Amino acid sequence: MKITMIGTGYVGLVTGTCFAEIGNDVLCLDVDARKIAILNEGGVPIHEPGLEPMVKRNVAAGRLRFTTDVDASVAHGSVQFIAVGTPPDEDGSADMRYVIAAARNIGQRMQSPKIVVDKSTVPVGTADRVHSTIAAELGARGVSIPFSVASNPEFLKEGAAVEDFMRPDRVVVGASDERAIQTLRALYGPFMRNHERFLVMDVRSAELTKYAANAMLATRISFMNELANLADRLGADIEMVRQGIGSDPRIGYHFLYPGAGYGGSCFPKDVKALQYTAEQFGHPLTLLNAVERVNDGQKHVLVDKIVERLGEDLTGRKFALWGLAFKPNTDDMREAPSRVVIDALTARGARVVAYDPIAMDEERRIFANAPLLAYAASPIAACDGADALVVITEWKEFRSPDFDDIKSRLSMPLVFDGRNVFAPELVRAAGLEYFGIGRR
Numbered sequence: 001m002k003i004t005m006i007g008t009g010y011v012g013l014v015t016g017t018c019f020a021e022i023g024n025d026v027l028c029l030d031v032d033a034r035k036i037a038i039l040n041e042g043g044v045p046i047h048e049p050g051l052e053p054m055v056k057r058n059v060a061a062g063r064l065r066f067t068t069d070v071d072a073s074v075a076h077g078s079v080q081f082i083a084v085g086t087p088p089d090e091d092g093s094a095d096m097r098y099v100i101a102a103a104r105n106i107g108q109r110m111q112s113p114k115i116v117v118d119k120s121t122v123p124v125g126t127a128d129r130v131h132s133t134i135a136a137e138l139g140a141r142g143v144s145i146p147f148s149v150a151s152n153p154e155f156l157k158e159g160a161a162v163e164d165f166m167r168p169d170r171v172v173v174g175a176s177d178e179r180a181i182q183t184l185r186a187l188y189g190p191f192m193r194n195h196e197r198f199l200v201m202d203v204r205s206a207e208l209t210k211y212a213a214n215a216m217l218a219t220r221i222s223f224m225n226e227l228a229n230l231a232d233r234l235g236a237d238i239e240m241v242r243q244g245i246g247s248d249p250r251i252g253y254h255f256l257y258p259g260a261g262y263g264g265s266c267f268p269k270d271v272k273a274l275q276y277t278a279e280q281f282g283h284p285l286t287l288l289n290a291v292e293r294v295n296d297g298q299k300h301v302l303v304d305k306i307v308e309r310l311g312e313d314l315t316g317r318k319f320a321l322w323g324l325a326f327k328p329n330t331d332d333m334r335e336a337p338s339r340v341v342i343d344a345l346t347a348r349g350a351r352v353v354a355y356d357p358i359a360m361d362e363e364r365r366i367f368a369n370a371p372l373l374a375y376a377a378s379p380i381a382a383c384d385g386a387d388a389l390v391v392i393t394e395w396k397e398f399r400s401p402d403f404d405d406i407k408s409r410l411s412m413p414l415v416f417d418g419r420n421v422f423a424p425e426l427v428r429a430a431g432l433e434y435f436g437i438g439r440r
């Protein structure tokens with residue numbers, strides 16, 4: 001199948017590459033010439049496990065190409081996936097300008113029938129907007145060419161995106177046009193050879209499903225964070241509570257980890273966008289408003305603990321900070337809790353020496369003018385002369401450090417564990433003071 005992927009970011013690049021991997025002819029478009037140049041020179045602009053070799057393999061096989069040429073991209077695919085960003089606008093609504101620009105480009109140039117598929121996370125009603133945008137452009141050209149618009153929200157997780165895409169739990173398709181449904185069924189068939197996971201529904205339900213999924217996961221995290229803060233006051237251990245409830249199959253273990261708050265490019269913006277839609281339709285979501293409030297507060301809990309232990313004025317203090325990315329296995333720093341912690345510590349006069357296995361370049365770009373922020377070559381080097389170790393991202397390589405070595409390098413024996421990655425008794429056995437989230 002000839003496929004065009006509009007938007008070559010985390011979703012577009014992974015999706016396009018995986019479609020090429022099973023034999024499709026894929027052209028990925030982006031307006032970001034820098035990104036396309038990196039790809040055309042054999043690089044991969046994002047970190048995603050397993051992606052680079054797959055990109056190289058499919059480029060070499062001639063099944064995967066990258067371009068900034070809109071004419072070529074519209075001409076190429078009989079299926080045009082829209083996978084552009086939908087960042088939050090100032091009022092919290094999803095900014096639809098990139099999606100609509102993509103639709104307009106298609107309407108202005110298409111010469112043959114197209115199936116247009118919204119893969120970006122978009123508010124309910126967007127497929128209708130994309131449809132009317134394309135129809136208006138065709139009308140302005142005075143031509144009539146058949147096309148349909150389907151919704152196909154993406155559920156991949158950054159850090160495991162290739163794996164998720166190659167083995168999806170489900171593929172949700174919202175469409176009413178039988179030809180679009182059959183085409184997408186054929187396209188996704190190879191990813192679900194062992195059993196069918198293709199869910200067809202109406203377009204609005206598909207659009208809402210994506211927001212509902214992220215809102216549910218964010219709710220579980222905020223629920224646990226709120227209980228963790230209560231456990232702190234009650235002298236209970238939230239990690240035991242987590243196991244006690246996660247073992248109930250009706251609840252399960254996923255997304256029950258208390259920590260320094262959720263971040264990333266999806267949960268914060270999708271929760272906001274769903275709230276906005278709900279308010280617009282006169283049905284504010286009481287529960288989701290609380291989920292967001294809890295999360296905003298949670299990003300400050302670690303700093304509150306630090307201030308409680310060391311005082312409000314942190315001038316001259318130095319903190320070793322492990323983990324910058326919003327979660328492990330990605331270099332994505334969007335809405336990362338580490339940014340809030342770094343801002344709060346440096347605003348109080350402290351210096352921060354950070355280490356992250358892959359997100360340090362991205363961090364340097366974001367905090368270009370931050371004289372109180374420096375970077376270490378290794379996790380242990382960050383501890384040299386620091387007053388405390390602060391863990392923000394649960395990278396695997398942080399899980400089992402040499403606590404004696406850490407103790408010998410820190411100038412004060414303090415560990416603030418924002419992801420509950422350490423066993424408190426092991427930390428304390430090395431003579432360190434341990435502060436977790438919701439743990440005695």
Ligand SMILES: NC(=O)c1ccc[n+]([C@@H]2O[C@H](COP(=O)([O-])OP(=O)(O)OC[C@H]3O[C@@H](n4cnc5c(N)ncnc54)[C@H](O)[C@@H]3O)[C@@H](O)[C@H]2O)c1
Nearest residue numbers: 007008009010011030031032084085086098120121154158
């Ligand atoms: N990142 C995730 O984990 C994830 C998961 C599921 C869904 N989503 C959703 O998928 C969408 C894309 O997310 P992302 O993380 O890949 O974003 P991203 O910012 O990494 O990539 C979007 C790309 O679209 C490009 N673009 C913008 N306008 C364009 C246009 N008119 N033509 C061509 N390219 C254009 C941008 O330059 C950018 O490279 C969003 O709606 C997001 O909510 C993301």
